[in-house]
Amino acid sequence: xxxxxxxxxxxxxxxxILGMLIASTIFLGGCATNSATEQQQVANKDDPYExxxxxxxxxxxxxxxxxxxPISDSYKxxxxxxxxxxxxxxxxxLKDINVVVNDVLQAKFAQSAHDTGRLALNTTxxxxxxxxxxxxVGLEKNEEDFDQTLAVWGVPKGSxxxxxxxxxxxxxxxxxxxxxxxxxxxxxxxxxxQLISLLNTRxxxxxxxxxINEASLDPYVFTREAFLQWRHNLATDGKxxxxxxxxxxxxxxxxxASKSTDISTENITLTAPEVNTEAK
Amino acid sequence: MILKKIxxxxxxxxxxxATIHTSAQAESAATAKQVVEKFQTELIAVxxxxxxxxxxxxxxxxxxxxxNSHDLTKIAxxxxxxxxxxxxxxxxxxxxxxxxxxxxxxxxxxxxDYSGEAFVFDSEEETTRGGxxxxxxxxxxxxxxxxxxxxxxxxxxxxxxxxxxxxxxSDLALKRSEYTSILQREGFDALITKIxxxxxxxxxx
Numbered sequence: 001x002x003x004x005x006x007x008x009x010x011x012x013x014x015x016x017i018l019g020m021l022i023a024s025t026i027f028l029g030g031c032a033t034n035s036a037t038e039q040q041q042v043a044n045k046d047d048p049y050e051x052x053x054x055x056x057x058x059x060x061x062x063x064x065x066x067x068x069x070p071i072s073d074s075y076k077x078x079x080x081x082x083x084x085x086x087x088x089x090x091x092x093x094l095k096d097i098n099v100v101v102n103d104v105l106q107a108k109f110a111q112s113a114h115d116t117g118r119l120a121l122n123t124t125x126x127x128x129x130x131x132x133x134x135x136x137v138g139l140e141k142n143e144e145d146f147d148q149t150l151a152v153w154g155v156p157k158g159s160x161x162x163x164x165x166x167x168x169x170x171x172x173x174x175x176x177x178x179x180x181x182x183x184x185x186x187x188x189x190x191x192x193x194q195l196i197s198l199l200n201t202r203x204x205x206x207x208x209x210x211x212i213n214e215a216s217l218d219p220y221v222f223t224r225e226a227f228l229q230w231r232h233n234l235a236t237d238g239k240x241x242x243x244x245x246x247x248x249x250x251x252x253x254x255x256x257a258s259k260s261t262d263i264s265t266e267n268i269t270l271t272a273p274e275v276n277t278e279a280k
Numbered sequence: 281m282i283l284k285k286i287x288x289x290x291x292x293x294x295x296x297x298a299t300i301h302t303s304a305q306a307e308s309a310a311t312a313k314q315v316v317e318k319f320q321t322e323l324i325a326v327x328x329x330x331x332x333x334x335x336x337x338x339x340x341x342x343x344x345x346x347x348n349s350h351d352l353t354k355i356a357x358x359x360x361x362x363x364x365x366x367x368x369x370x371x372x373x374x375x376x377x378x379x380x381x382x383x384x385x386x387x388x389x390x391x392x393d394y395s396g397e398a399f400v401f402d403s404e405e406e407t408t409r410g411g412x413x414x415x416x417x418x419x420x421x422x423x424x425x426x427x428x429x430x431x432x433x434x435x436x437x438x439x440x441x442x443x444x445x446x447x448x449x450s451d452l453a454l455k456r457s458e459y460t461s462i463l464q465r466e467g468f469d470a471l472i473t474k475i476x477x478x479x480x481x482x483x484x485x
Contacts, residue, residue, distance in 0.1 A: 044457070214485065215386065217474040218458045225457045226449050233448030238427075 046228060047160045056162040057220045063165060064202075064209075072202040086130040087200050092141065093122045093129025094186050101183055102144040106152045115142055143234055146183075147176030151235035160224055168227045312412035312432040312439040313404050319349035319441070320399040320416070323387070327394040335483055338388040346387055351433065351440035352380045358442070359455040363463045371468055378475045389482040396421040399428070407431075412439065 047053060076084065096119040103112035118134040118141065126133040135141060150172050151157065158171025169177065181187050186197055216222030310318065322345040326338050333341060346352075356379035357364050357372075367375065402415040414430040431443040431452075443452040462471045 044461075214389070214481065215478075216458065217471070217478065218462055221458045221461045222454060225454045229449045229453065230447075238448055 046157075047224060049159060049161065053160065053162040053224075054220050056164050057168075057223070059164060060162065060167060061219075068202050072199060072206065075199050076203055076206070084200075084203065087196065088204060089122070089126070089132045090129045091186065091197050091200050092132070093119065093126065094184055096122070096141070097185065098146070098180050098183050099142055099144045102146055102149045103142070105146075105149045106144065108144075111142055111144075114139060115144075145176060146179035147173045147231070148235045150176055157228075157231070157235075160228060168223060170228075170231070173231075310438060312430075313401065313414055315349050315432065315439045316414045316416065316430045316441065317399075317401065319345055323391055324394070324397065324399065327391050327397065330391065330393040335388055335392075338392065339384055339483075342387050342391075343384050346384045347380065349441055350383065351435050351442050352376070352383055354433070354435075354440070355379070355383075355442055355452065355455075358452060359459045360463060361456055361460045363460055367468065374472060375468075378472055378479070381479050382475050385479045385482040389485065410434065411442075 044050065079087075096115055100112050100115045100119060103109070103115055118139045121134045121137070121139065122129050122132060125131075132141075147170075155172050157173075161169050161171065161173075163169055166177075186193055212219055212222055212226075323342070326333065326341045326345075329341075330338055353376050356376045359379075360367070360375065364372065396419075398419045399416055400419060402417060404415070405413050407413060410433070412432045414432065416428050416430070418426045418428055420426065427445075427447050429445040430441050431445070432439040433442050434440075443450060445451070459471060462474065
């Protein structure tokens with residue numbers, strides 16, 4: 001009986017393994033086909049996982065539409081503007097701790113003094129950061145984070161990734177985000193504060209998300225390009241680069257069907273000084 | 281009543297001056313900086329009357345300024361990259377036509393009203409390949425300024441904008457990624473349909 005049972009179980013497990021093998025073959029085959037066609041079709045060297053990323057992007061977009069946006073809209077509807085600004089300032093002030101740490105790690109000592117002054121002023125005179133007094137007296141906010149520090153240290157950005165429930169990043173952005181989360185006090189004060197922080201982030205991204213919706217023909221590609229350019233611009237502190245590979249195309253008006261060089265957008269990215277596109 | 285009359289007279293004089301100014305500039309070849317500044321002035325003027333003009337009015341007013349300051353044909357060509365050569369002449373023409381309408385409508389939609397914004401010229405630099413970059417920024421009251429860098433190329437005897445980099449994000453690079461991706465994934469007709477949808481949305485939103 002026992003033997004029979006165990007034989008049955010063996011058969012069952014064998015079927016299961018076979019099933020899994022078939023499934024994985026189909027799955028892997030599917031992946032291979034997709035990635036092959038995609039590489040042929042899209043060939044964006046910053047985004048080798050486009051197939052996966054697009055799926056995650058669609059997933060995140062749905063979660064945002066059905067969960068995050070309604071909550072964020074309600075928050076914006078019930079909360080007076082001055083409270084929203086206060087909440088934004090509060091979390092922005094806590095982030096200034098990260099800014100100072102990353103200033104030092106990037107050896108930007110003058111800027112770190114500036115940002116320490118900002119932090120001190122806003123934490124005291126600005127009532128724990130709820131009022132951004134520093135900007136009013138001319139101490140503008142700088143944007144620094146650990147991803148930028150890694151960039152300054154020469155770490156390449158790696159592939160573009162869309163992480164479920166988190167959003168766009170790059171391989172380098174992952175340790176960047178972990179370090180920044182660890183260095184930010186709001187990570188240690190409990191879930192309610194973190195929820196408000198998330199809500200504040202989403203509410204402040206409303207303008208950007210609306211713009212993407214209105215302006216993009218392909219929201220995924222639009223987000224990817226805008227994100228990569230924005231991060232590049234921050235990492236290089238807006239150092240303006242005039243690298244015009246599309247000039248070849250411009251100047252080749254007389255000789256059509258020009259050499260089919262790699263026309264990845266990285267080469268035609270132009271960046272501008274000291275700016276960011278973070279939604280406010 | 282008297283105040284209104286004075287205001288109207290002032291607007292009339294301003295318009296007259298603007299016309300003379302425009303034609304005077306058209307005669308002599310304008311520098312890259314002049315092309316950008318003229319366009320920015322026209323944009324701000326439309327924003328100031330944005331509400332009264334409505335979308336259709338803004339589109340009409342901006343049609344000339346956008347077409348005359350940008351090299352939209354060249355931009356349309358660059359944003360599809362290598363795919364341009366694969367398009368038939370009719371398709372190329374169609375793409376240029378809808379692209380021109382999209383460009384004007386996106387200006388008409390995004391610059392709809394005025395709350396004290398002003399463009400400020402920062403500097404100008406020449407690129408190695410004979411282009412010029414005009415650096416400027418838009419001041420927005422109670423908000424962070426937006427950096428606008430215009431890249432211009434010479435077309436005939438005048439300068440035309442071929443790219444705008446807003447806060448470090450290149451419009452040309454962004455569009456090129458989108459357009460080539462759509463062309464490769466979904467084809468020419470899908471691209472035209474999508475552009476037309478955008479134009480339609482801009483007019484309704």
